[in-house]
Amino acid sequence: MKPHQKTILLIALVCAVPILAAYWLFFFGDHDKTINYGELLEPQQVVESEMVTPEGNRFALKDLRGKWVLLLVESGECNQDCLQRLFLMRQVRMAQGENMNRLERVWLVSDSRIPNAELQTQYAGMHVARLDDGLRNQLSRYGEGRIVVIDPMGNIMMRYLPMPDGTKMIKDFQRLLKYSGAG
16 A cells, blocks of 8 residues: 555545544434433423412512522421431522522421421521412422522422432533523
8 A cells, every 4th residue: 555545545544534423423322411410391481370478478580580589399397308308408598699680599497387487597598488289280290399490580490309419500500501501
């Protein structure tokens, strides 16, 4: 083989290897892996509903449009797991630094118990309201005691395990807020 033929063959090989690698990855690669920690859901518009805060004020999720929302449906009694989820929601928001104002926290109380004032003070800035029946029917499919994410357009789009890993949630939101122009 002549030197110029070797050069041409080497150039053709250098061009063909990435194409063959891409073909192999496309048809035989593992496509089930995602980089997000939360479970992505088929986006579904939140049911419009009027709820009442423990103080007796009106509250509606539509008032939070334009922001990302971490939503938790939980009993007003708030056991140890509930406290851990509330703490986690606060930490995820605080970890966003300058983007923390793009993220809101909502606790919808699923029963007739009123969260104690000390708990509400400890998690100041979080919206607390009694869950209404229309929204209860919609959110029941995502599971009580799970943190759900609502996008700035009012769509339920992600949920987390009942006891999620805070570090992974923080990374999810850092990525989400970095690449999202919304909210």
